[in-house]
Amino acid sequence: MYRNFLIIVSLILSAAFHSGPVHADIYVGTTTPLSGPLRELGKNALAGMEAYFNRVNSTGGIHGQKIKLIIKDDKYEPRLAAQNMRTLIEQHDVISVIGNVGTPTAVVTVPIAIENKVPFIGAITGAPLLRNIPPNRYVFNYRASYSEEAASMIDGLLKSGIKPHEIAFFTQRDSYGDAGYDGAISALQKHNFFNTHTLAHGRYTRNSLNVEGALATILDVQIKPRAIIMAGSYAPSAKFIKLAKQDLPDCLFLNLSFVGSAPLLEELGAETENVIITQVVPGFNSNLPIANEFKRDLKNYSIFAKPNFISFESYIVAKIFIHALQSVKDTNITRESLINSLHKLSNLNIGLNLNISYSKEKHQGVHKVWPVMIDDKNFMPVDWNKLRESLKQSDLKTDTLANAP
Numbered sequence: 001m002y003r004n005f006l007i008i009v010s011l012i013l014s015a016a017f018h019s020g021p022v023h024a025d026i027y028v029g030t031t032t033p034l035s036g037p038l039r040e041l042g043k044n045a046l047a048g049m050e051a052y053f054n055r056v057n058s059t060g061g062i063h064g065q066k067i068k069l070i071i072k073d074d075k076y077e078p079r080l081a082a083q084n085m086r087t088l089i090e091q092h093d094v095i096s097v098i099g100n101v102g103t104p105t106a107v108v109t110v111p112i113a114i115e116n117k118v119p120f121i122g123a124i125t126g127a128p129l130l131r132n133i134p135p136n137r138y139v140f141n142y143r144a145s146y147s148e149e150a151a152s153m154i155d156g157l158l159k160s161g162i163k164p165h166e167i168a169f170f171t172q173r174d175s176y177g178d179a180g181y182d183g184a185i186s187a188l189q190k191h192n193f194f195n196t197h198t199l200a201h202g203r204y205t206r207n208s209l210n211v212e213g214a215l216a217t218i219l220d221v222q223i224k225p226r227a228i229i230m231a232g233s234y235a236p237s238a239k240f241i242k243l244a245k246q247d248l249p250d251c252l253f254l255n256l257s258f259v260g261s262a263p264l265l266e267e268l269g270a271e272t273e274n275v276i277i278t279q280v281v282p283g284f285n286s287n288l289p290i291a292n293e294f295k296r297d298l299k300n301y302s303i304f305a306k307p308n309f310i311s312f313e314s315y316i317v318a319k320i321f322i323h324a325l326q327s328v329k330d331t332n333i334t335r336e337s338l339i340n341s342l343h344k345l346s347n348l349n350i351g352l353n354l355n356i357s358y359s360k361e362k363h364q365g366v367h368k369v370w371p372v373m374i375d376d377k378n379f380m381p382v383d384w385n386k387l388r389e390s391l392k393q394s395d396l397k398t399d400t401l402a403n404a405p
Helices: 002-017 039-058 078-090 103-115 146-159 175-190 212-219 234-244 261-268 289-301 309-327 335-343 384-402
Strands: 026-032 067-073 096-098 167-172 201-204 227-231 252-255 275-279 370-375 378-381
Touching: 026 039, 026 078, 039 067, 039 261, 039 289, 039 309, 067 078, 078 096, 078 103, 096 309, 103 175, 146 175, 146 227, 146 252, 146 275, 146 370, 146 384, 167 175, 167 212, 167 234, 175 227, 201 212, 212 234, 227 234, 234 252, 234 261, 261 275, 261 309, 261 370, 289 309, 309 335
Parallel strands: 026 067, 026 096, 167 201, 167 227, 227 252, 252 275
Antiparallel strands: 275 370, 370 378
């Protein structure tokens, strides 16, 4: 009987001891290319998230719990990405997957997240497969879609005086390339141009530099393009632009944000003229509150990283994610309570000069696109009206040379 009494006392004391919150780490996962041809994109995406998570951890974390980011390298290969997702979910029991990079990898990782009811937040891709209507409960986006980026390109080109039949395409031969191309075609059709099948479309193989065939396809047309819309990664895109300029010196080259602006700039060297990139974040060198915060945190908590558009995007994703975690009242944060918290984020002001809202019917935070043009190694906002005047002057110069005796 005395022994039973001791057991009861022990259980009571144990319960009393554990009645307060148990401060365990909050495990979060990401699978991203840290090696292979897209390693710079993966490293930049990682730098932005780590900077914000490290800042939060330095001030005590979430309800006393630290953010533990579990990182897996997928080399931008779907097979590896799928393996990494299952490891993150089954072995590390992550509360969410955040900031994954790429569309072809998302093709396999999104279904795994949905199957296991794991929140899939802020992927660095604008692909339509993450933007179902109505949205899937477990998939949340920060950024504008590739369709919105492509529509911004088409609207701007037409405003600058480029005709629809003067546009061509250079895309990666996979779901990413398809998303960019389909978005642009849809935008052209909204402008009542339906002969889209006549437009040149060169393609290249993912994780390769074999762009010569794509260029040959584009050059093998009667009407030389004045603008080429590109859905590629930085190394093959830079090679393509350099080669294409030999035959199309005045052509505009318009890249989706996923190209990776910083490594593209480095790869291009001196061949930066007439290169445009649509961005899904404002300029990181602007004076917006979140831009200043980002640069400060990157310097303090990710000291080897340099600010760029990809790391800025992932930093914003991390900040939205942390807001959602902080809004969960219970210290025992679950996947479902995280989702419910995201659904309640309304008119969130994080210093972007626009508010972010989510709901059960709305799983994309921002729809705005910020096009920039490379100017003397800097990224400057595109003024389509000024570009129109510049193109007119270029056309006049070309006509004058052509008619010279």
